Amino acid sequence: MKVKRRSSFLEAWIRLRKNKLAIVCLAVVCLLILIAVFADLITPYENAIANNSAAKFAKPSAEHWFGCDNLGRDMFARVIHGSRVSLLLGFGATAVATVAASLLGSAAAFIGGKFDTVVMRLADILSSIPPILLSLAIAAGFGRGLPQLVISIAIGSLPGYVRIVRSTVLGISGQEYIEAARSMGFGTGKIIVSEILPNALSTILVQATMMVSANILSGTMLSFLGLGVPVPRPEWGAIMSDGLDYIRYASHLVIFPTIFIAITALSINILGDGLRDAFDPRLKGKA
Amino acid sequence: MSEKLLEINGLRIEYTSENGPAKAVNGITFSLDRGQSMGLVGETGAGKTTTALSILRLLPKYTAKVTGGEIRFDGRDVMSVSEAEMRAIRGGRAAMIFQDPMTSLDPVITVRDQIAEVLLLHREDLDRANVDAEVGRILEMVGIPAARMHEYPHQFSGGMKQRVMIAIAIACNPELLIADEPTTALDVTIQAQVLSMMRRLKRELHSALLLITHDLGVVASICDIIGIMYAGEIVEFGTLEDIFDPEKKHHPYTVGLFGSIPNLTMDAERLSPIPGLMPDPTDLPAGCSFGPRCPHYDPARCGSTDPVGSAGTPTEIPIARKGQHQIRCVLYADADL
Amino acid sequence: MSDILLACNHLKKYFPTPAGYLHAVDDINLTIPRGKTLGIVGESGCGKSTLGRCILRLIEPTSGEVLFDGRDVTKMDQKELHKMRREMQLIFQDPYASLNPRKTVFQTISEPMRIYGICKDKADLERRTLELMDTVGLSDRYINTYPHEIDGGRRQRIGIARALSLDPKFVVCDEPVSALDVSIQAQILNLMMDLQDKMGLTYMFITHNLSVVKHISDEIAVLYLGQMVERAPRNELFSNPAHPYTQALLSAIPIPALGYKDKEPELIRGEVSSPINPKPGCRFAPRCPYATKQCQEEQPMRDLGNGHIVACHRCGGAPANAGAAEMAAG
Numbered sequence: 001m002k003v004k005r006r007s008s009f010l011e012a013w014i015r016l017r018k019n020k021l022a023i024v025c026l027a028v029v030c031l032l033i034l035i036a037v038f039a040d041l042i043t044p045y046e047n048a049i050a051n052n053s054a055a056k057f058a059k060p061s062a063e064h065w066f067g068c069d070n071l072g073r074d075m076f077a078r079v080i081h082g083s084r085v086s087l088l089l090g091f092g093a094t095a096v097a098t099v100a101a102s103l104l105g106s107a108a109a110f111i112g113g114k115f116d117t118v119v120m121r122l123a124d125i126l127s128s129i130p131p132i133l134l135s136l137a138i139a140a141g142f143g144r145g146l147p148q149l150v151i152s153i154a155i156g157s158l159p160g161y162v163r164i165v166r167s168t169v170l171g172i173s174g175q176e177y178i179e180a181a182r183s184m185g186f187g188t189g190k191i192i193v194s195e196i197l198p199n200a201l202s203t204i205l206v207q208a209t210m211m212v213s214a215n216i217l218s219g220t221m222l223s224f225l226g227l228g229v230p231v232p233r234p235e236w237g238a239i240m241s242d243g244l245d246y247i248r249y250a251s252h253l254v255i256f257p258t259i260f261i262a263i264t265a266l267s268i269n270i271l272g273d274g275l276r277d278a279f280d281p282r283l284k285g286k287a
Numbered sequence: 288m289s290e291k292l293l294e295i296n297g298l299r300i301e302y303t304s305e306n307g308p309a310k311a312v313n314g315i316t317f318s319l320d321r322g323q324s325m326g327l328v329g330e331t332g333a334g335k336t337t338t339a340l341s342i343l344r345l346l347p348k349y350t351a352k353v354t355g356g357e358i359r360f361d362g363r364d365v366m367s368v369s370e371a372e373m374r375a376i377r378g379g380r381a382a383m384i385f386q387d388p389m390t391s392l393d394p395v396i397t398v399r400d401q402i403a404e405v406l407l408l409h410r411e412d413l414d415r416a417n418v419d420a421e422v423g424r425i426l427e428m429v430g431i432p433a434a435r436m437h438e439y440p441h442q443f444s445g446g447m448k449q450r451v452m453i454a455i456a457i458a459c460n461p462e463l464l465i466a467d468e469p470t471t472a473l474d475v476t477i478q479a480q481v482l483s484m485m486r487r488l489k490r491e492l493h494s495a496l497l498l499i500t501h502d503l504g505v506v507a508s509i510c511d512i513i514g515i516m517y518a519g520e521i522v523e524f525g526t527l528e529d530i531f532d533p534e535k536k537h538h539p540y541t542v543g544l545f546g547s548i549p550n551l552t553m554d555a556e557r558l559s560p561i562p563g564l565m566p567d568p569t570d571l572p573a574g575c576s577f578g579p580r581c582p583h584y585d586p587a588r589c590g591s592t593d594p595v596g597s598a599g600t601p602t603e604i605p606i607a608r609k610g611q612h613q614i615r616c617v618l619y620a621d622a623d624l
Numbered sequence: 625m626s627d628i629l630l631a632c633n634h635l636k637k638y639f640p641t642p643a644g645y646l647h648a649v650d651d652i653n654l655t656i657p658r659g660k661t662l663g664i665v666g667e668s669g670c671g672k673s674t675l676g677r678c679i680l681r682l683i684e685p686t687s688g689e690v691l692f693d694g695r696d697v698t699k700m701d702q703k704e705l706h707k708m709r710r711e712m713q714l715i716f717q718d719p720y721a722s723l724n725p726r727k728t729v730f731q732t733i734s735e736p737m738r739i740y741g742i743c744k745d746k747a748d749l750e751r752r753t754l755e756l757m758d759t760v761g762l763s764d765r766y767i768n769t770y771p772h773e774i775d776g777g778r779r780q781r782i783g784i785a786r787a788l789s790l791d792p793k794f795v796v797c798d799e800p801v802s803a804l805d806v807s808i809q810a811q812i813l814n815l816m817m818d819l820q821d822k823m824g825l826t827y828m829f830i831t832h833n834l835s836v837v838k839h840i841s842d843e844i845a846v847l848y849l850g851q852m853v854e855r856a857p858r859n860e861l862f863s864n865p866a867h868p869y870t871q872a873l874l875s876a877i878p879i880p881a882l883g884y885k886d887k888e889p890e891l892i893r894g895e896v897s898s899p900i901n902p903k904p905g906c907r908f909a910p911r912c913p914y915a916t917k918q919c920q921e922e923q924p925m926r927d928l929g930n931g932h933i934v935a936c937h938r939c940g941g942a943p944a945n946a947g948a949a950e951m952a953a954g
Contacts, residue, residue: 003730175721176721179714179716180716180722185709185736185739185740186739194735198724198726199724282772330805447895474832474896476667476892479878479891483889486888502878507881507882508886544806547806547809548810548880549810549838549839549840551877557817558810558813560808560814
């Protein structure tokens with residue numbers, strides 16, 4: 001009998017491949033990322049910001065695939081280039097929040113005592129401040145820009161996230177197999193890395209995928225208040241909120257960015273579910 | 288009133304599962320007289336609890352299905368009565384005690400209200416003004432001071448909670464009491480107290496008792512008749528004397544079960560366990576379900592150990608009978624018992 | 625090398641609670657000879673699991689000493705303790721909760737050996753893991769499976785293989801068969817007794833099941849609310865129980881044989897209370913049918929001879945100093 005030597009990532013990939021829907025969603029997410037990276041090759045950035053009074057509110061046509069907005073800017077170019085900021089906001093803020101929440105949450109749960117109390121009270125304070133106020137404060141302190149926006153969205157989502165990670169880790173560290181690991185002479189670091197985190201992964205992953213779309217929309221809200229990326233740089237949320245004023249006679253201004261936001265959110269959520277199942281050996285052979 | 292309170296005839300129950308239908312109960316037949324107590328003994332997955340739940344029609348609606356046989360409670364077919372009639376039977380004429388007293392009581396309702404609820408639902412003769420007195424009387428019957436009726440479940444210890452559960456079950460003087468592992472979660476000295484109380488109640492209330500347990504000791508202390516269940520079948524059935532008398536003939540599984548328990552009164556250096564595991568209910572052998580673990584297994588008579596799917600038609604195992612004693616095994620003919 | 629592998633002297637563990645200190649383990653003295661089994665019996669809340677974990681220092685004891693092969697476990701620093709863990713192992717009650725659901729059988733069994741660098745290369749590690757699986761009667765086809773794919777009895781075999789992977793001298797077994805069906809229970813009990821013979825293991829077997837403890841133990845200690853009320857060789861305890869609690873415990877077991885139907889055992893009143901700030905004297909006194917005023921004042925240890933020690937002044941015998949353990953350790 002041969003011991004199978006596969007990393008858990010390889011095994012997860014093998015399980016994920018069986019999930020057709022998740023693979024389709026993975027392809028969609030990859031495509032969106034490629035679009036964002038190669039936006040300049042698809043259509044020049046100029047098209048997205050150049051005003052053209054002759055093409056105001058133009059309906060979708062062969063020349064302007066998605067039509068034009070109130071300033072006659074090409075909607076296709078705006079949506080394509082808008083993906084850069086939107087995806088960066090969605091993924092960037094989520095990544096920052098996930099790393100911070102995992103570290104803080106598991107440390108709070110595992111170390112406990114005073115450290116736990118301090119972290120949780122800080123989270124309480126943070127969650128009592130309205131996110132807009134927080135972003136205002138950050139914009140006031142560090143100026144406006146994409147990095148500031150990413151950080152302020154990440155911080156806004158941190159309190160709830162830390163809480164979820166902490167309670168998950170608390171539940172896992174009460175399990176007997178953690179005690180078994182201690183009785184086998186495993187060190188604290190080894191226990192966190194090889195026993196606790198793999199078991200907490202599914203919760204963290206699902207939370208993260210739900211946050212990606214929420215963060216894109218947070219960016220929209222901040223753009224709307226003028227705290228987002230400076231105009232005329234396109235961003236899905238901003239495009240959508242601009243178009244909202246003209247929805248009655250130029251609905252294409254809202255429809256196209258909305259479709260992109262929806263597709264992104266949906267495929268990331270489904271992919272997240274698939275990943276969670278793929279990383280759980282208990283679901284092996286099912287799905 | 289007929290003498291037979293509960294009759295079960297060729298009952299079959301399946302659960303739907305991902306690996307196909309799981310055959311939890313495979314044609315069991317027994318009957319229980321009024322005032323009689325029966326023990327249903329078996330290990331995890333033998334189908335004991337499924338059988339009990341089906342009597343009160345409490346099986347999960349979408350995943351479980353009765354595929355054959357009938358259940359008669361006081362002569363009426365349980366499968367065909369209306370849901371309203373069934374509700375009147377449940378908790379009124381037939382009541383159930385569950386294994387875990389910690390989770391079976393509502394934590395935010397006082398003990399008095401939980402018992403009163405059952406009383407008001409099933410006992411129309413009872414005046415609202417007399418409810419407190421009646422609750423007190425029932426609590427005293429299970430050994431709880433009536434003064435504690437206004438307390439919440441968390442104020443009671445595990446053994447006391449199980450007494451409350453029993454109080455709720457006996458509140459309407461049920462004709463049939465089904466107890467699913469009522470003492471398994473309790474410490475041994477508390478178990479002795481609860482068993483002693485159940486014996487007293489049995490004498491006072493004349494209820495029939497269907498006791499489901501894996502503990503042969505508990506059965507020996509309270510039951511008149513016993514069914515040994517294995518893989519959804521009753522492999523041996525008989526009176527307490529039939530089952531526990533080592534001189535009599537027994538099903539190989541019964542022998543294995545007794546050999547597996549460390550005996551307090553005898554010194555055995557080694558236990559004689561049953562090798563192997565219970566068969567997968569989705570994949571039962573075509574022949575005798577105990578065949579794969581049986582020391583007397585004979586392919587010519589017991590049938591194939593391969594699943595029905597690959598080995599064709601199932602082999603019917605004959606049942607040897609003498610009086611009440613029945614053994615489902617090819618080793619014995621009627622005359623052997 | 626002394627005959628005594630493990631000795632506890634005045635071992636105590638008090639947990640702080642809002643209502644006061646909970647005396648989970650209160651002044652326990654015991655010794656376990658090499659290659660023997662000490663059974664620890666008691667009902668829920670008697671501190672038997674805490675005792676096992678204090679001995680392994682998975683819980684820090686409040687005071688007292690645990691001498692393992694003459695060295696005091698309670699005074700070891702992290703490095704010494706890490707070394708010591710190889711020799712003292714734990715088998716858990718719950719074969720579901722005690723295995724990491726994300727690790728294969730191979731990972732679970734081999735990881736301790738990797739941590740201690742027992743095997744020189746991967747092939748060696750694989751060979752030893754397969755050997756261990758064979759020892760505990762686990763077919764090698766399970767090597768790549770995950771715990772949820774396996775039944776309770778086999779899971780418990782994995783737990784045993786993991787505990788044996790470091791070649792320990794002493795194993796604390798915390799209710800290892802309580803979660804299993806009787807036919808599987810017997811398989812595991814036989815396995816554990818075979819392993820003891822083969823590997824010269826010393827067991828501390830914690831359980832609430834008196835039939836099981838009688839079957840596997842050489843000596844038995846009965847715990848009640850954190851204190852040891854009686855300790856005796858197995859047959860002596862069962863034929864001659866001296867403490868009223870032990871007597872009640874024995875008479876409460878339902879016997880699977882004819883002639884016990886509708887027989888009322890001698891019941892003891894009430895239920896186990898909790899040992900928070902306990903009063904001096906015998907903790908069983910409130911439930912004891914023979915309790916006198918004296919019981920509320922003191923709880924003397926009596927030595928009835930033949931290694932039979934009981935904490936009850938009703939029993940005759942010479943006063944025993946707790947020192948049986950100390951003498952052995954010295």
